[in-house]
Every structure is written in C-alpha cells, then in structure tokens.
Amino acid sequence: MFTDQLGRKIYLPSPPKRIISLVPSQTELLYDLGLHNEVIGITKFCIHPDEWFRSKPHIGGTKTLDFEKIKQLNPDLIIGNKEENEKEQIEELMKHYNVWMSDINNLKDALTMIVYIGVLTGKSSEALNIKLQTEFQFNSFSYQLPVLNPKPKAAYFIWRKPYITAGNNTFINDMLIRCGFDNVFASPDLTRYPEVDRNQLSAASPNLILLSSEPYPFKEKHIDEFKEICPNAKIITVDGELFSWYGSRLLKTPAYLKEQILSIL
Secondary structure (H helix, E strand, O other): OEEEEOOEEOOOOOOOOOEEEHHHHHHHHHHHHHOOOOOOEOOOOOOOOOOHHHHOOEOOOOEEOOOHHHHHHHOEEEEEEEOOOHHHHHHHOOOOOEEEOOOOOOOOHHHHHHHHHHHHOOOHHHHHHHHHHHHHHHHHHHHHHOOOOOOEEEEEEEOOOOOOOOOOOOOHHHHHHHHHOOOOOOOOOOEEEEEEEHHHHHHHHEEEEEOOOOOOOHHHHHHHHHHHHOOOOEEEEOHHHHHHHHHHHHHHHHHHHHHHHHHHH
C-alpha cells in the first residue's frame, strides 16, 4: 500500500513494470532512477532525456491526455502531478488504473516526492542518493550565497498576453526565496499564478524581472517590452527548467541559481 502526496492510497503487489509518466520533470527522474524498460509512455512535453522523447510512445500533452493510447499501453502505474495535470482527466484515469500523484510547492515537497517514487518503483537506494546529493548542493548554495542587502524586489513571468507571474506557494517562489529575492507578487491575497497588467507591474516596481523560457518561451527580444513598463529594472531571461523542474534536474539547479545571482550583482 502506497500513499501519494494528495493522501490517496494505491495498492501495488510488486514493483510496477509498465509505467506512464504525465509530467516532464518526473519523467527525467524515472530515467535517472534507471527505469529504462519499465517506462512505456510519456507526454509530448517530456523532452528529457532526448532518447526517451524520440523512442517512447507519447500519450498526448500534460493536460490533453490520449485515453485510447493509454488504454492500449495498459499501464500498471501512472505518475502525475496535481498542478500539471487536469483534475477531471486524472479522476477518469483513477477509475481504471493505479495513479500516484505528486503535489509540489517547495523543495521539501520535491525531495519527498523523489524518495516516494523511489520506494514506489523499487529504486529506493537510487532515489535516496539523488535526494542526498540535492540536499547537499542546496545547503552548499545557501552557505555560499552572497548577502543581498536590500533584497532585490523580483517578478518572475511565465506567460505573455496576458502577463502571468509566479506567486505565493509555488515551487518557483521557493527558488526565488532561496536566491534571496523578494517576490513582489507573492502576496497571500493573490492567486498562485497572478495575472497582472502593465499598470500593476509598474506599481509593484520590481527592480529585477525574470522572463522564463517556459511555458511561454520568452526571448531577449521581449526585454524591451518590459523595459518600457519598468525602465529602472534589471531584466533577464532565465532557464525555466532550472527554476521549476522538481525532479533529478534539481541536481543542476543550485549552480545555475548561483550563476544568476552573480549576474545581477
């Protein structure tokens, strides 16, 4: 009997042999756990590792699942995420399959998920190794972090038209906090991903604006657009995978965050 991060219980009599992953960052984790034969299906957004993206069957997008394709693959375990997958689609899958769901709002949740999935798939030692390495790197990052005084007032954008930012109680916000930034849109009064207009952004007056490479692919060409709104802000494009993926890619995150902090000093 296994409990997922939504408190649901599923029963697996033995380690799963036919796994479908509905989340890109968790797909990469399954690869790094060594589940090369067990994973039989991934989404069209599971781009890492490339060899899986090119060879594994795609079962639609994270929010547009192909139920017929999933039925044909006949999984004994499906691994999803509360935020990245649609509730109605997951509930339908739960009627027919063992579905284990993660719920990630911060680094602690991510490390717990890694251990849980290791136990679930018979890869406990491999998962624990990833967890411990990740903890060590983040702890080292914290000790090496330069003191930013005052803290940069930051805004992290994930979408354009409309502008959408990462707000309170999100994994991205936890990464911003660990960088020593003060997220101007992290108020508990706002949604987790607030939609803001030009006037709201101007009034928030961030002195650091981060434009993510995903899910909207912000590029250098978009910097001038934000410069018109916040002429005094430092505006940079950042790797969305390294700010928001919560699987084994976390092993690369601390070094990247340190690089970004040094770039704004």
